[in-house]
Amino acid sequence: MPADADLPLSLLRRLLLFALVVGALLGAVVLYLEWKGHAPEEIAELMGEGGEKVLRQPMRAARGAPRVIVFALDGVGDGELRRGIASGGMPRVAALLGRETEPRLYEHGWAVPGVLSILPSTTYAAWASTFTGHPAARTGIPGNEWFAREEMRFYAPAPVTVTEHEQALEVFSDQLMGRVLRAPTVYERAGVRAYVSLQAFHRGADLLTVPMPSAYGRMVTAVAKGAVDGETVGQQVYEELDAEAVESLGESIGRHGVADLQVVYFPGVDLYTHVAADPLRDQMRYLREVIDPAVGQVLDAYRKAGALEGTWVMFVADHGHTPVLPDDRHALGTDGADEPPAVLRQAGFRVRPFRIELDPAEQDFQAAVAYQGAFAYVYLADRSTCARPGTRCAWSRPPRLEADVFPVAHAFYQASRTGAGVPALRGTLDLVFARPPTAPGADALPFQVWNGRRLVPVAEYLAANPRPELLDLERRLEGLAAGPHGHRAGDVLLLARTGMELPIEQRFYFSSQYHSWHGSPTLQDSEIPLLVAQAGTPGTAIRDRVRRAAGDRPDQLSITPVILDLLARR
Numbered sequence: 001m002p003a004d005a006d007l008p009l010s011l012l013r014r015l016l017l018f019a020l021v022v023g024a025l026l027g028a029v030v031l032y033l034e035w036k037g038h039a040p041e042e043i044a045e046l047m048g049e050g051g052e053k054v055l056r057q058p059m060r061a062a063r064g065a066p067r068v069i070v071f072a073l074d075g076v077g078d079g080e081l082r083r084g085i086a087s088g089g090m091p092r093v094a095a096l097l098g099r100e101t102e103p104r105l106y107e108h109g110w111a112v113p114g115v116l117s118i119l120p121s122t123t124y125a126a127w128a129s130t131f132t133g134h135p136a137a138r139t140g141i142p143g144n145e146w147f148a149r150e151e152m153r154f155y156a157p158a159p160v161t162v163t164e165h166e167q168a169l170e171v172f173s174d175q176l177m178g179r180v181l182r183a184p185t186v187y188e189r190a191g192v193r194a195y196v197s198l199q200a201f202h203r204g205a206d207l208l209t210v211p212m213p214s215a216y217g218r219m220v221t222a223v224a225k226g227a228v229d230g231e232t233v234g235q236q237v238y239e240e241l242d243a244e245a246v247e248s249l250g251e252s253i254g255r256h257g258v259a260d261l262q263v264v265y266f267p268g269v270d271l272y273t274h275v276a277a278d279p280l281r282d283q284m285r286y287l288r289e290v291i292d293p294a295v296g297q298v299l300d301a302y303r304k305a306g307a308l309e310g311t312w313v314m315f316v317a318d319h320g321h322t323p324v325l326p327d328d329r330h331a332l333g334t335d336g337a338d339e340p341p342a343v344l345r346q347a348g349f350r351v352r353p354f355r356i357e358l359d360p361a362e363q364d365f366q367a368a369v370a371y372q373g374a375f376a377y378v379y380l381a382d383r384s385t386c387a388r389p390g391t392r393c394a395w396s397r398p399p400r401l402e403a404d405v406f407p408v409a410h411a412f413y414q415a416s417r418t419g420a421g422v423p424a425l426r427g428t429l430d431l432v433f434a435r436p437p438t439a440p441g442a443d444a445l446p447f448q449v450w451n452g453r454r455l456v457p458v459a460e461y462l463a464a465n466p467r468p469e470l471l472d473l474e475r476r477l478e479g480l481a482a483g484p485h486g487h488r489a490g491d492v493l494l495l496a497r498t499g500m501e502l503p504i505e506q507r508f509y510f511s512s513q514y515h516s517w518h519g520s521p522t523l524q525d526s527e528i529p530l531l532v533a534q535a536g537t538p539g540t541a542i543r544d545r546v547r548r549a550a551g552d553r554p555d556q557l558s559i560t561p562v563i564l565d566l567l568a569r570r
Contacts, residue, residue, distance in 0.1 A: 066566060067259070071295055136488075185204045198210050210248065327513060331512055339422075346422070378492040
């Protein structure tokens with residue numbers, strides 16, 4: 001619905017952008033997305049262009065082969081993708097790869113083993129690293145939501161603790177992620193004609209395609225809705241989102257020709273897996289019924305354009321999914337005396353209300369919280385600057401280690417170990433981390449483990465308490481926290497008890513209620529696909545080339561270097 005210039009501004013500020021019927025499985029439940037504030041010009045422009053937005057004018061000239069297509073599958077772990085291919089459920093992808101001649105080696109493809117996501121293994125942080133090659137402490141994007149203390153501003157492009165969705169819209173309408181991202185993107189580094197379909201990180205590309213507004217509204221609202229009254233949202237809602245995105249992309253290719261670098265993002269599979277009753281089994285069905293046909297449609301468009309030959313095809317993801325129980329006991333939320341923020345209040349901190357924008361009278365908070373599924377970030381003020389209620393804290397200053405950080409770390413440690421203060425939290429947390437604070441503008445320091453008495457370096461803690469299921473924990477935590485933007489991961493870091501190694505009754509997550517979540521350092525959340533194929537090229541040659549580009553220890557940060565190498569743009 002385009003903004004009508006003849007409407008009074010007061011009405012525009014409360015305009016309902018999208019009203020959609022979710023589907024038969026929810027009995028025609030109507031979801032409304034309310035957008036507060038004046039409509040950015042870009043929204044009307046995006047809708048007027050029918051799902052296409054030219055980002056660079058004029059667009060760079062297409063140079064031809066070598067080209068790269070990146071199929072970005074949100075929430076699809078390495079094991080799930082490979083099982084989908086091996087089972088015969090993804091025949092179009094299998095036809096591209098050819099027969100599997102050795103484990104992970106295909107006639108025309110190579111699936112890189114042991115590729116780990118960053119921490120947290122969650123959507124916005126992981127895709128920022130995928131498309132820059134830098135960890136969160138350097139991208140400035142630590143999760144799906146975060147508090148920027150130097151701005152005293154809360155960001156929630158994928159809301160978890162808050163319900164407003166303005167910033168989710170701004171991802172496409174107002175280039176939000178391009179404005180907050182602090183590292184160069186693969187599009188800026190490659191310098192070739194690049195199209196992006198539905199991906200939030202598109203700064204530096206030539207063209208952005210999104211589905212029509214009805215499907216766009218589904219994407220914005222689905223994450224916050226979750227599992228409602230124990231029912232499951234139907235697959236059709238998310239299928240339409242992914243299908244319409246590919247349809248829009250096909251129309252753009254017809255108008256402008258193929259790009260040298262094409263990113264095709266599928267968010268629907270992640271949104272569906274969160275709410276599916278049997279998450280991993282239902283995800284396999286989604287791969288078979290939705291993703292494989294959509295991939296085939298894109299490949300067919302390249303064949304029709306005579307461009308598939310000489311085009312590299314990559315399959316990547318941001319994280320996997322771990323099934324959890326959708327109930328109040330296991331979902332660590334924000335409201336009430338039995339949730340994590342209650343620990344902060346009992347420790348004497350005024351907690352930031354769970355909204356993006358606050359009234360002036362609410363600006364005296366001394367602590368803020370952001371959730372990332374398996375992790376929670378706790379931000380603390382120097383309370384000596386704002387002891388009296390009504391006094392705004394000096395958030396540009398770091399908190400005091402002994403007076404502010406230690407009491408909070410210990411309070412959460414005790415709450416989880418003994419139930420002290422908040423009995424419902426007993427047994428919910430795996431580890432509590434903290435670190436000596438530094439001021440914004442200086443590099444933040446790595447997190448250490450709070451053992452109940454003192455901070456212990458992660459390597460020292462793991463040497464005394466081996467945790468092999470927490471994959472590459474020390475290095476990945478450093479990528480999150482140690483660097484110029486590491487402050488955005490908070491002053492105290494909480495890791496929920498989770499992982500496929502535990503019975504589902506013992507898995508917890510920071511969020512409203514869902515059937516699966518992610519973000520943890522465990523295998524199911526962390527191991528992601530990096531699958532590279534090219535029609536007619538031997539798999540052994542592909543393997544050798546990808547190994548050279550990805551290095552000895554391939555991970556999510558290797559994806560951008562591999563793309564640049566395949567484009568001959570190292």
